[in-house]
Amino acid sequence: MFCYQCEQTAKGTGCTAFGVCGKSPEVADLQDLLIYLAKGVSMYAHRARQLGAVDRNVDVFVVEALFTTITNVNFDEARMEAMIRKAGEVREAAKKLYEDACRKAGKTPETLGGPAVFPVPSSRSEMINAGEKVNPEAGSEVHGEVVQGLRDLVLLGLKGSAAYMDHAKVLGYEKDELYGFIHEKMDFLAGESFTVDGLVGQAMDAGKWNISVMELLDAANTGVYGHPEPTKARVTGVKGKAILVSGHDLKDLDLLLQQTEGKGINIYTHGEMLPCLAYPGLKKYKHLVGNYGSAWQNQREEFEKFPGAILMTTNCIQKPKDSYLARIFTTGLVAWPGATHIGDGKDFSPVIEAALAAPGFDEDEEPHFINVGFARNTVMSVAGKVIDLVKAGKLRHFFLIGGCDGAKPGRSYYTDFATSVPDDCVILTLACGKYRFNKLEFGDIDGIPRLLDAGQCNDAYSAVRIALALADAFKTDINGLPLSLILSWYEQKAVCILLSLLYLGVKNMRIGPTLPAFVKEPVFKVLQEKFNLQPVTTVEQDLKAILG
Ligand code: FSO
Ligand code: SF4
Known part of the structure; x- marks a missing residue:
């Protein structure tokens, strides 16, 4: 493995034996292969788009592939393997889309190489071996570390944009041209010759597009839940059964609030979910009582102490302690092997059952409020x-x-x-x-x-x-x-x-x-x-x- 995508990377240079975040070498290699194959998908999708042909499944897949490889999102080999298999299928669909579009336009399809034709290995161990050959270190050997670093600057920026696009999509907000941006950049990154100036230009262009991405997510959040308003948020426990929601996904919180209404369970935000307490469409739920704990890196202590169930909606998840593994749940793209995953049907019954089985807060904690x-x-x-x-x-x-x-x-x-x-x-x-x-x-x-x-x-x-x-x-x-x-x-x-x-x-x-x-x-x-x-x-x- 070689991964240097986050700030806590080993020795400030790269994780090579095991991720400081807890990512295994196997998962790291699988992620690198997934990104490589996703570039292949985009090579076809980008060209098909230029001929006016689009396929939303293809678009969404590349966004999810990028998001799933962000730090502290997916640590589960089995889920990564399934996504790699799906990448093969989606790439076929994108290829057909392109070739059909060429036929219609009376053009001869380009013969594409590299990620567009790379065979999808059949076993997990072969996938891991293949991933090792396309990681950033392997790229540095080919392009030199300055160029490879710039390629990764663009790629890692795309990963961030993809996460925001996914959050907006969940709320029903999508913009076709933003999928076009992702494919265009992934296609560019699949290329073979790069210049420093060209890459700096691409990085700035990715920054320009990301403003539209953030604008879309802002429109989604405020469009669905209203504009955040000054709110005094309680940051201590309230007597009763409890569920803690972490991550960034407003919709998951909303669905959980709906499913727990009238059940005598109080809901708390954690980490980046704190701002949810200020949205009119979410603060209207009386059982959304406040925030518990602090930022993601303190979760292992805070989740252990929390007397209820925990729902992780996106990053940042850390290796759960045994003491709370049975009462932590993941959903969306976040996954940890051994933690129960709530599927796309978003039936949070297992979370609710775990909350009811846990002791909850036996009394009110000293009230303390902060402004959000x-x-x-x-x-x-x-x-x-x-x-x-x-x-x-x-x-x-x-x-x-x-x-x-x-x-x-x-x-x-x-x-x-x-x-x-x-x-x-x-x-x-x-x-x-x-x-x-x-x-x-x-x-x-x-x-x-x-x-x-x-x-x-x-x-x-x-x-x-x-x-x-x-x-x-x-x-x-x-x-x-x-x-x-x-x-x-x-x-x-x-x-x-x-x-x-x-x-x-x-x-x-x-x-x-x-x-x-x-x-x-x-x-x-x-x-x-x-x-x-x-x-x-x-x-x-x-x-x-x-x-x-
Ligand atoms: Fe933090 Fe994690 Fe929101 Fe990140 S919770 S570290 S930049 O995922 O996204 O701020
Ligand atoms: Fe290391 Fe994990 Fe960060 Fe990658 S994401 S650099 S494996 S700590």
Whole structure:
């Protein structure tokens, strides 16, 4: 195996013996083969599209293949094997689609090679061997590590976009041209000769497309559940039976809330599900009582202590402890061998039974509330006041301290940064990194809370909209605003967000806790020169550089 797609990769260079995340070498190789075959699917689908022929099953398959290989999603060899077999079938369908379209158009189909014709091995062990030959390390031997790293930058960004597209699709929001974008980029990545400039251009283009992806998911979430509104979210237990929902999927939470209504079970959010408490369409359920615990990397302790059932809807799952393996369930693309998987029928009865069999909270915990729900609609509704405060010198600077969290100790930088931000500055936050500071008291500036939680990582879209609106009001661009972005990254959704921000021309961003292993030094230098993208240093030094 060779995997370097996330921030916690071994030694900062790559996991080669076993994933730090718990991914086995077998699963890693199977994932690499799946991605390789998915490129083959896209080679046909992209060409068919150019002739006006599309097939939604083919489109959805490639998106699911990408999403399933994201960090902390699918650890199950059997499910990976099944997807690889399906890849063979879907590739056949895509090939036929293309050849039929050529016939109709009176054209001769191109003879495609590589991933388009690679035979699907018949046994799991052969699949594993084949996967080993198409991993990023093998690619580095062919293309050199700078080019391979850039190819992976594009691929990993696509994985993030695919996750967001999947979330939107679940809510009934799809855009055909976005499937076209995925196929076009996968087809490009299936090529054989690359230049650094060409790849940088493709990465920026992926960032541009990802803005449309985030916009679609924003439209899906707000279209179905309404705009998040300022909400005091309870973060302690309530007496009674309990189910904890983690991941990112609003629809799964909604369906579970419907199925548990009147059953005397309280539902709690965990990790990136916290923002759900602010959506009118979800907070209307009385038995959605609050949030329990913090970010994904603390789940093994928090799930063990939680006195009910747990439902994982997407990433980030970690190896369950034996103490709660029987009461943790997965659904959608997330899977862990041994944990019961709830299929596409979304019948959550096993989760409900496990919750009823568990003790639940035997009494109310001390009530404690935090503020959530400061997405674009809310923040923009007070934009006039914010602008007045800036003009009056009462609000000096905005910090967007956002992104995903991880288990490394170096991540305390973000808490230290948040607590060191002077009192006349506002912090906008999103994604799971905020758990390190979102239970602290930040106060307000003339009624505007100093800590504004915009939501999940995808709500970076909301943050961008807020920034663009402010820039408009101040007759400047994003870089002309008193705004600094301090980003933490962990997995591939952060990669597509970063590409989008770079595409928008956002300069002076600080990124940490470490730089991605796949962005090699010469490439980082280019980003530094062009965008003044900087690694985080120390809180004191960075704050001083920003505020002067
Ligand atoms: Fe975090 Fe996990 Fe949302 Fe990621 S829960 S780490 S960037 O999946 O997607 O922020
Ligand atoms: Fe290693 Fe991250 Fe890959 Fe897991 S996802 S194997 S931790 S690089």
